[in-house]
Amino acid sequence: xxxxxxxxxxxxxxxxxLDLTQAELASLESGEGxxxxxxxxxxxxxxxxxxxVPYSEYFADEFDRAIGYMxxxxxxxxxxxxxxxxLACGEAFRTDDYYASDLLWMDxxxxxxxVLGPIETYEDGLFGYKAAFEAFxxxxxxxxxxxxxxxxxxxxxxxxxxxxxxxxKNPNRGSDSPIRVVDxxxxxxDTRTGIQTIAFNLPNDEKVREAKGSKKVLLRxxxxxKFTQILTPIAEKLLVPDQLGSLAAESFFLHTLWHEMSxxxxxxxxxxxxxxxxxxxxxxxxxxxxxxxKADAMGPWCIFKLQxxxxxxxxxxEQQAVTYLAGLFRxxxxxxxxxxxxxxxxxxxxxxxxxxxxxxxxxxxIDTEVFPxxxxxxxHEILVLxxxxxxxxxxxxxxxxxxxxxxxxxxxxxxxxxxxxxxPRYAVTD
Numbered sequence: 001x002x003x004x005x006x007x008x009x010x011x012x013x014x015x016x017x018l019d020l021t022q023a024e025l026a027s028l029e030s031g032e033g034x035x036x037x038x039x040x041x042x043x044x045x046x047x048x049x050x051x052x053v054p055y056s057e058y059f060a061d062e063f064d065r066a067i068g069y070m071x072x073x074x075x076x077x078x079x080x081x082x083x084x085x086x087l088a089c090g091e092a093f094r095t096d097d098y099y100a101s102d103l104l105w106m107d108x109x110x111x112x113x114x115v116l117g118p119i120e121t122y123e124d125g126l127f128g129y130k131a132a133f134e135a136f137x138x139x140x141x142x143x144x145x146x147x148x149x150x151x152x153x154x155x156x157x158x159x160x161x162x163x164x165x166x167x168x169k170n171p172n173r174g175s176d177s178p179i180r181v182v183d184x185x186x187x188x189x190d191t192r193t194g195i196q197t198i199a200f201n202l203p204n205d206e207k208v209r210e211a212k213g214s215k216k217v218l219l220r221x222x223x224x225x226k227f228t229q230i231l232t233p234i235a236e237k238l239l240v241p242d243q244l245g246s247l248a249a250e251s252f253f254l255h256t257l258w259h260e261m262s263x264x265x266x267x268x269x270x271x272x273x274x275x276x277x278x279x280x281x282x283x284x285x286x287x288x289x290x291x292x293x294k295a296d297a298m299g300p301w302c303i304f305k306l307q308x309x310x311x312x313x314x315x316x317x318e319q320q321a322v323t324y325l326a327g328l329f330r331x332x333x334x335x336x337x338x339x340x341x342x343x344x345x346x347x348x349x350x351x352x353x354x355x356x357x358x359x360x361x362x363x364x365x366i367d368t369e370v371f372p373x374x375x376x377x378x379x380h381e382i383l384v385l386x387x388x389x390x391x392x393x394x395x396x397x398x399x400x401x402x403x404x405x406x407x408x409x410x411x412x413x414x415x416x417x418x419x420x421x422x423x424p425r426y427a428v429t430d
Contacts, residue, residue: 011125011285013132016042017050022139024050029127029284036281038095038131039118046302056096063093070116070323079110089116102203106178106212113138113182113217119202119290120190122279122339128280128287131204131422132190135277138219140183148179148257151306155213158302159265163380168387170268176213177264179257188428195334195421198223201260206268216260218253225422226330227252233418235326238411246315246322254316255299255324262298271346271391282389290394290403292343294382300324301379304372321368325357333412333420342402347407350378359407362414 028035039052068091074086089103118131199218235247280287300320328348334341351357354374385393
């Protein structure tokens with residue numbers, strides 16, 4: 001059970017009233033009256049009817065305090081890009097318009113990498129509409145970040161070679177794609193809800209992505225801890241001994257990088273039934289799981305494509321396959337009620353169904369020769385349903401592949417004694 005306590009976590013967290021009627025649920029699902037906006041709470045007025053309350057109004061007192069600290073921080077820094085972002089983000093708290101601050105966040109160029117604001121929609125289990133607040137404070141490694149910068153220029157080529165019809169590709173997303181390798185020194189808010197993220201690709205706003213692209217931030221100290229404390233013990237318990245030698249920290253790092261890169265590839269803004277919309281809005285509550293499955297599968301797909309252009313040695317196929325397989329077990333342990341856990345169950349069961357993953361006497365093997373082709377098939381299926389905004393197809397994929405099979409459950413039972421996740425301690429507060 002991935003939750004603590006004896007109460008049930010509401011599907012809509014606290015974004016919506018807990019006593020919604022079926023008629024109200026239908027109204028909210030359609031997004032009538034601006035109810036699908038990222039930056040608003042849904043509450044009841046004095047007559048009991050639903051109303052939209054912007055975050056700027058609902059959290060006005062909290063924002064006043066936060067903005068005061070952000071102004072002090074802006075005054076204290078000599079870095080002009082950080083100062084501009086902090087002031088713009090404070091203004092966004094007052095207006096619920098984060099476009100300008102998101103653009104400025106893309107341009108941060110100092111040693112401090114900071115994230116502030118309402119960002120991810122995982123907590124909205126009803127519709128995936130509402131963004132929850134989170135914060136990261138990190139210290140960047142310019143040298144390591146520079147080592148990865150060479151990959152940015154390949155994103156348009158990868159988009160052009162996605163395994164979907166040309167009409168469904170998205171060549172209009174911005175090509176600016178900064179990559180930052182950082183060490184985390186503090187986090188707060190949504191990012192502490194259970195699973196500790198190892199990277200992120202932001203902003204999520206499709207308008208920003210079309211104008212400028214997105215930034216990939218890799219949390220190196222978190223990633224290293226998870227590889228050592230979790231991924232390696234999992235592999236030692238579950239993988240066949242003759243493939244263990246291909247488990248590689250660099251492959252874990254590369255998969256994480258290209259997972260985040262992949263969030264910026266494929267359909268984003270789409271046309272459905274003659275109207276402009278977004279994949280996120282059409283897939284609603286299943287969007288997060290489907291998108292995470294896409295990024296997980298597309299990550300190695302991108303790496304294999306780049307290997308053909310000489311970026312990686314041939315050994316990357318074996319290393320990626322084995323490290324990827326161990327990673328599936330790591331993430332499924334988060335529970336299939338959680339987007340990342342469900343996404344990994346989908347991949348595991350899909351690859352078992354295709355004969356790519358096999359098991360004997362509790363030990364798993366991945367067919368490294370068949371793996372790239374099967375992975376491309378999964379990427380194709382996900383991209384096609386995203387391009388169509390096809391909720392029913394997404395739900396069918398989850399129904400078919402998103403369950404906890406006996407084989408998978410037995411594997412997880414064998415991991416007793418291996419920690420599910422890490423719990424960082426922050427020296428600045430502890």
